[in-house]
Amino acid sequence: MYDYIIVGAGLYGAIFAHEAMKAGKSCLVVERRSHIGGNIYTKEIEGIQVHQYGAHIFHTSNKDVWDYIGQFATFNRYTNCPVAYYKGQMYNMPFNMNTFHKIWGVITPTEAKAKIEEQVKEYGVKEPKNLEEQAISLVGKDIYEILVKGYTEKQWGRRATELPPEIIKRLPVRLTYDNNYFNDLYQGIPVGGYTQIIEKMLEGAKVRLNVDYLKEKENLRPLGKKVVYTGPVDAYFDYCFGELEYRTVRFETEILDTDNYQGNAVVNYTEYEVPYTRIIEHKHFEFGTQEKTVISREYPVTWKKGDEPYYPVNDEKNGALYARYKELADREEDILFGGRLGLYRYMDMHHVVDAALQAARAELEE
Template sequence: MRTINEEEAMSAGVGSSNESPRRGFDYLIVGAGFAGSVLAERLAVGLNKRVLIVDRRPHIAGNAYDHYDEAGVLIHRYGPHIFHTNSQRIVDYLSRFTEWRTYEHRVLAYVDDQLVPIPINRTTVNALYGLDLKTDEEAESFLKSRAEPVEPIRTSEDVVINQVGRELYEKFFRGYTRKQWGLDPSQLDKSVTSRVPTRTNTDDRYFGDTFQIMPLHGFTRMFEKMLNHPNIKVMLNADYREIRDEVQFEHLIYTGPVDEYFDYCYGKLPYRSLKFRHETVNSAQFQPVAVVNYPSEDVPYTRISEYKHLTGQEHLKTSVTYEYPSAEGDPYYPIPRPENAELYKRYQELANSTPNVTFLGRLGTYKYYNMDQVVGQALTAYKRIAESEGVIEDAAEVSAV
């Protein structure tokens, strides 16, 4: 991976229209996270395009950035990132840049002074109510007896109460959601809590995807290999607005906040942010699983993450992260409310009518994507570009499922 400074980028971009078309860059990509990096790699390798990728942060890999802390423990700076997908094609693509370790994510919630599995399953119910339900049918019958049918289902509150009733909703979802989003579940779209299933068996995995794996040497190493191509130049600690008029390029790929691109002309799109408190503990293990949720509003943080569970690293010490949701800070989660969706539509119309600019990623399209979905979106964008240039190849056919 070649990292350059602003002077080098400007030098590369200087030249009149009469000079060689290889002068400057074919693409300027804003953001070195999954969307920008995947598309940079595909354009460089698949179409022999010259790419400059810029990021205002001092590192690549976006929110998936991991690094060794002062104790020598591999941590995720922006909270735990767990890769899971049902797409063989996306796994095949990323496998070009990493080996994998199998990892099935498990989460416990601290409820009623005990740690119980989340998503709610039969084990959870037995522990909380002192029961001995032995079959899926018994668990289903119990949950049905607690459920309060809601019609129609519109909000996140409706989803949970319809499935498991108000008591379990209060124990697991209401406080956690209020902390995470700064809003009551009754004020949020049903998609928020629909992401978390309710189970009647004893499956305690957080995800049910076919592929549940982690990059063997970390996400950052995977990104370094992805961007290691002579056609790709990387500029960090750089705001593209400060260089866009100085660097010669044909097309802009923008993965930053779409409202920021248009100078917030319709107002700011609402996001939820996070604050992180990283700590090293002088013991080999801090908690029994990678993530423990704290749904109670009496606890200021939402969860504690311990990374050695994710990475498999062996170390005499361990490092953990406390997460504090915040209204201020870097934009992490688009807030799913109808009025926000309507505001985004206005920006989307602007984006669609802006020539030679492609908007991608969570921030560029104001949608909560998992990592694999962002990869799929970037590969699909590449497929369209390749086909527009008359290139049909195996690499171009990798797309989202």
């Protein structure tokens, strides 16, 4: 009999297990995949730590979260400065003075601000009814068409005029020559990849891979006093109210016989006609000097049951459906739901760390 059965060996489950074991509790961790780490799993290829499920850049302004994750790895000084490719031209992201100078030739923040305001005023939409209207009302037509429209439509699988305005409540406009994507105090990549972090967190736990908890529930549930479930909440209840929606991603990874393919870790492709949203060149996360390089193209895909769920579609319809599942979850005895799938919530890594720590501490204090 274990104190906790933890379903999912991703970041949330691993943190909960680590905290529980520090408190003297025993943990059985079951993972459906053939590896630990969930979506932050990294694998070494050609001496390069490859992010198998897309780029993961750790950033936070929460010192407690930064100090906590720093126990398990040394983080480098990597700063996320993506660039966007559109019709043969490269633009800096997020929108900053380098971007505005490239598009309009403006030099000063006053000139850039005036240009945006001029285009917003010319568009003249007071109450945006869709994403396109919302975006142009915030940043004007030029920036929208070059850097927002195609990328967003690929990401969501729908035209911008069919998407609700809430998806882009605000677009960051930075009137400085600053290419740093994040505003957080702390940022970096773990030297040697993310998998080592999860390995250290799970030291002392019994880990079983290639085990689908929901299929083995009858045999597994009696082995633990309580369950921490980080899988899809609708799957736990056998989709009794219907399926929650997600967007998913297909990765096409290639080893190239060159030491530098694109000169940056992240290049977004904002043209709708280019089928992938971005190319990741993994070696640049750790300033690699290997003779070869590894790139991954990311293709957004409409999710269907059986696919890997990535991004919850947090619109009104799915929010109402999740609320019904949450009612059921709250009534479950001796089971805690957590993580982006268990809570049906998009979460960056720092959010996951914070949520897992809070949940573990509350549970263990109780």
